[in-house]
Amino acid sequence: MALNSLRGGIEPDAHKKESSETPIRHVPLPSRLVVPLVQSSQESARTIITVGDRVLKGQCIGEAEGAGIAIHAPASGTVAEIGYYPMAHPSGLTSQAIVIEPDGEEHWITYEPLDPATASRDELILRIQASGIVGMGGAVFPSHIKARSKTETLLINGAECEPWITCDDRLMRERASAVVTGSAILAHLTGARQILIGIEDNKPEAIAAMRAAVCDMEPVALKCLDADKITVIAVPTRYPSGGERQLTRILTGIEVPPDKRVTGFGVQCFNVATAYAVCRALLHGESMVSRIVTVTGNVERPGNYETPLGMPIAELIALCGPKPGTTRILMGGPMMGFTLPSLEAPVTKGCNCLIAASAELFPPSEPEQPCIRCGSCVNVCPIELQPFEMYWSSRAKNFDSARQYHLFSCMECGCCAYVCPAHIPLVDYFRFAKSEIRARDEEQKAADQARARFEFRNARLGREKAEKAARMAAKAAETRAKSAGEAALIASAVDRTSAAARTPRDRQS
Amino acid sequence: MTSPHTRQPDSVQRIMITVLVALLPGIAAYVWQVGAGILVNLAIATAAALAAEALMLRLRKRPLWITLSDGSAVVTAWLIALILPSIAPWWLTVTGVLVAIVMAKHLYGGIGQNPFNPAMAAYCAMIVAYPALMSQWPSVDGADFATQVHLILGGSREIDGITGATALDAMRTGLRNQNDVHSILGTGVFGFAGGRGWEWIAAGYFVGGLFLLARRVITWHLPLGFIVGMGLMAGIFWLVAPESFPSPLFHLASGGAMLAAFFIVTDPVTGASSSLGKFIFAAGVGIIAWIIRTFGVYPDGIAFAVLLMNICVPLINRATQPAPVGKRKSP
Numbered sequence: 001m002a003l004n005s006l007r008g009g010i011e012p013d014a015h016k017k018e019s020s021e022t023p024i025r026h027v028p029l030p031s032r033l034v035v036p037l038v039q040s041s042q043e044s045a046r047t048i049i050t051v052g053d054r055v056l057k058g059q060c061i062g063e064a065e066g067a068g069i070a071i072h073a074p075a076s077g078t079v080a081e082i083g084y085y086p087m088a089h090p091s092g093l094t095s096q097a098i099v100i101e102p103d104g105e106e107h108w109i110t111y112e113p114l115d116p117a118t119a120s121r122d123e124l125i126l127r128i129q130a131s132g133i134v135g136m137g138g139a140v141f142p143s144h145i146k147a148r149s150k151t152e153t154l155l156i157n158g159a160e161c162e163p164w165i166t167c168d169d170r171l172m173r174e175r176a177s178a179v180v181t182g183s184a185i186l187a188h189l190t191g192a193r194q195i196l197i198g199i200e201d202n203k204p205e206a207i208a209a210m211r212a213a214v215c216d217m218e219p220v221a222l223k224c225l226d227a228d229k230i231t232v233i234a235v236p237t238r239y240p241s242g243g244e245r246q247l248t249r250i251l252t253g254i255e256v257p258p259d260k261r262v263t264g265f266g267v268q269c270f271n272v273a274t275a276y277a278v279c280r281a282l283l284h285g286e287s288m289v290s291r292i293v294t295v296t297g298n299v300e301r302p303g304n305y306e307t308p309l310g311m312p313i314a315e316l317i318a319l320c321g322p323k324p325g326t327t328r329i330l331m332g333g334p335m336m337g338f339t340l341p342s343l344e345a346p347v348t349k350g351c352n353c354l355i356a357a358s359a360e361l362f363p364p365s366e367p368e369q370p371c372i373r374c375g376s377c378v379n380v381c382p383i384e385l386q387p388f389e390m391y392w393s394s395r396a397k398n399f400d401s402a403r404q405y406h407l408f409s410c411m412e413c414g415c416c417a418y419v420c421p422a423h424i425p426l427v428d429y430f431r432f433a434k435s436e437i438r439a440r441d442e443e444q445k446a447a448d449q450a451r452a453r454f455e456f457r458n459a460r461l462g463r464e465k466a467e468k469a470a471r472m473a474a475k476a477a478e479t480r481a482k483s484a485g486e487a488a489l490i491a492s493a494v495d496r497t498s499a500a501a502r503t504p505r506d507r508q509s
Numbered sequence: 510m511t512s513p514h515t516r517q518p519d520s521v522q523r524i525m526i527t528v529l530v531a532l533l534p535g536i537a538a539y540v541w542q543v544g545a546g547i548l549v550n551l552a553i554a555t556a557a558a559l560a561a562e563a564l565m566l567r568l569r570k571r572p573l574w575i576t577l578s579d580g581s582a583v584v585t586a587w588l589i590a591l592i593l594p595s596i597a598p599w600w601l602t603v604t605g606v607l608v609a610i611v612m613a614k615h616l617y618g619g620i621g622q623n624p625f626n627p628a629m630a631a632y633c634a635m636i637v638a639y640p641a642l643m644s645q646w647p648s649v650d651g652a653d654f655a656t657q658v659h660l661i662l663g664g665s666r667e668i669d670g671i672t673g674a675t676a677l678d679a680m681r682t683g684l685r686n687q688n689d690v691h692s693i694l695g696t697g698v699f700g701f702a703g704g705r706g707w708e709w710i711a712a713g714y715f716v717g718g719l720f721l722l723a724r725r726v727i728t729w730h731l732p733l734g735f736i737v738g739m740g741l742m743a744g745i746f747w748l749v750a751p752e753s754f755p756s757p758l759f760h761l762a763s764g765g766a767m768l769a770a771f772f773i774v775t776d777p778v779t780g781a782s783s784s785l786g787k788f789i790f791a792a793g794v795g796i797i798a799w800i801i802r803t804f805g806v807y808p809d810g811i812a813f814a815v816l817l818m819n820i821c822v823p824l825i826n827r828a829t830q831p832a833p834v835g836k837r838k839s840p
């Protein structure tokens with residue numbers, strides 16, 4: 001199959017071997033699990049337990065609201081508290097969370113398994129929502145929303161292009177069959193006619209395992225899609241081939257404009273770990289209560305850890321033996337990840353990787369120099385933007401010009417900053433400009449709304465005045481009519497006094 | 510600290526050093542064909558550029574070391590030394606460097622902000638101010654090293670016998686005197702492609718340019734744009750009237766053409782930004798340079814052509830801004 005090439009991109013040191021060569025390990029339960037109510041990019045869940053309740057592993061503790069997902073107890077135990085906790089977020093945001101003290105018994109409560117061949121589509125999709133499944137690549141977009149829209153081609157993303165991260169690699173090596181089954185179920189739900197599984201060619205074991213799993217598909221998967229409709233494709237190792245749009249282009253040749261969703265182009269993309277979770281949820285009735293996290297970098301025991309959701313990051317890191325010289329912990333990969341402001345934050349569904357950073361592994365960036373317009377950033381931008389023009393505009397706070405250079409198409413992949421010989425933190429400038437523009441738009445909107453409100457109020461006051469005037473006029477007319485009637489009555493009754501009686505009343509009104 | 514947390518070990522300094530290395534074959538050919546005097550000029554220009562850069566940074570209260578060590582001033586210095594006559598007196602070189610660093614670079618805000626190519630601004634200023642000195646080029650094997658140093662250090666300029674007309678001058682004068690191209694090329698000034706001896710220097714620059722391409726310091730759009738621009742103009746007229754217009758090869762091998770193609774139009778700061786824009790920019794330089802060479806009064810038109818195209822850069826950038834992925838009008 002002919003592959004299209006990624007535009008731009010870079011080839012940073014992979015650093016995969018540090019964590020990819022040991023099997024996935026299970027993590028002992030911590031003393032407390034902190035389960036945030038918001039676990040997706042949509043609405044937060046609604047608590048359905050109270051402090052002191054006993055819960056089982058996998059038990060729903062927060063029901064899905066709107067387009068959001070349900071959340072579950074990651075272990076059996078007692079609800080200890082509902083309170084605000086710091087979250088894994090660059091700004092150190094806090095969020096409401098349910099704290100569970102595990103009893104160590106690991107009693108599961110599972111749903112009734114569903115057979116994709118007989119269960120209705122609605123039933124299956126509802127189950128995905130009720131099981132709390134979101135995109136595991138980091139975007140945490142609820143999977144039931146994506147599964148609901150029909151598509152031609154299903155892409156399964158196993159590219160894992162960020163350096164250091166190997167959780168998808170290990171998952172594919174060890175649990176390929178479930179990944180393929182989950183993919184087939186997703187194809188069944190979306191009506192996709194074919195599945196393309198893209199894996200970077202620096203993961204030969206994963207590619208082999210996935211190919212073997214496709215050749216030897218589970219009967220339940222075969223009921224969803226024929227094996228010959230599934231292709232495992234080795235894609236050249238080049239960051240950011242695992243970006244949804246980039247992978248779409250590599251595998252199908254379709255160029256999706258930055259302001260459109262891939263869905264509109266007959267393509268739907270799920271991460272391999274998401275496909276795995278779908279398989280567990282539908283065929284085994286297990287809600288999403290854990291995920292595989294790569295812990296690597298400056299630690300004694302780098303590797304992949306099947307971690308209960310809600311485990312405080314500090315405890316997970318401690319298990320892996322951070323070495324002296326660890327200065328900070330990165331969440332996500334080194335290209336797009338961020339430094340955790342607090343290690344008290346819990347592991348959540350989007351937490352694919354934690355990297356213990358030291359000055360040797362991640363030297364502080366060199367001082368920023370002036371841009372020499374060398375164009376290196378242009379050559380590597382996967383969206384073919386002109387980063388340095390956006391930089392000059394952002395620096396000069398000329399935000400309209402930055403927008404004209406398609407600032408909002410920037411995916412913040414960091415390729416440009418990676419190559420810049422002047423060591424300019426380009427992505428920082430872009431984030432700054434974007435937030436400034438958003439703030440300005442918000443202000444503009446607020447001002448527009450205020451003006452609209454003001455105008456509406458004026459209009460309302462005017463209308464009320466007019467109505468009041470009309471009412472008064474009506475009343476006056478009524479009064480007049482009444483008095484006229486009365487007068488006539490009086491006139492007819494008391495002939496002689498009629499003229500004298502009407503005159504003062506007229507004057508009154 | 511924010512993403513990305515890892516960087517490619519690249520720097521402005523490394524780029525500039527690569528450019529300096531790429532100039533070495535041309536400089537070696539210069540020494541071989543014309544004499545080692547050029548090395549003295551290179552040294553003077555380098556010292557003057559670093560001093561001027563340091564002074565300006567101090568005056569503008571900018572961190573000294575980081576810019577001084579980025580190598581950009583040295584690149585400018587070397588280019589100036591290479592485009593001025595190599596027996597020019599030291600003060601001419603120094604003045605040229607000052608024009609480049611102080612006026613063309615720092616008065617516009619320093620590296621990255623200057624709209625005009627500093628080396629070309631220096632050349633134009635010098636040729637307007639000192640037309641006579643700027644046209645005294647050593648002839649090949651004309652002056653030994655001692656004589657060259659003597660002239661550079663400001664000694665009395667007894668230059669009969671050691672200077673000669675450059676290929677471009679000889680061609681221009683010959684054509685003015687109603688000779689045809691073929692007979693002009695028969696005189697001793699010319700070699701196999703351009704000026705005898707000088708064509709080797711052009712070849713050296715060409716080799717250095719290929720090195721820059723291989724190291725991805727420059728992209729092919731610029732040198733090719735220049736070569737196509739100049740070659741196309743020269744080619745059309747040469748095909749129509751070969752007796753009054755020299756061939757494209759002559760133009761490309763003479764004067765500063767090769768230096769311009771690989772080292773001057775490739776200045777990133779003062780050029781266009783998109784690939785198409787780069788090509789247009791460089792082709793424009795080639796075309797204008799050919800026009801000035803053919804119809805103008807100056808010995809070589811490249812410097813003026815570059816400055817003229819520098820002015821057009823904002824226009825070119827606006828006209829050639831590429832659309833992002835998926836937004837192209839036709840696929």
Ligand code: SF4
Nearest residue numbers: 371373374375377420
């Ligand atoms: S890579 Fe850096 S120095 Fe080069 S043009 Fe881009 S921003 Fe400027």
Ligand code: SF4
Nearest residue numbers: 381410411413414416
């Ligand atoms: S961060 Fe934005 S501008 Fe830079 S390479 Fe990525 S998409 Fe392009």
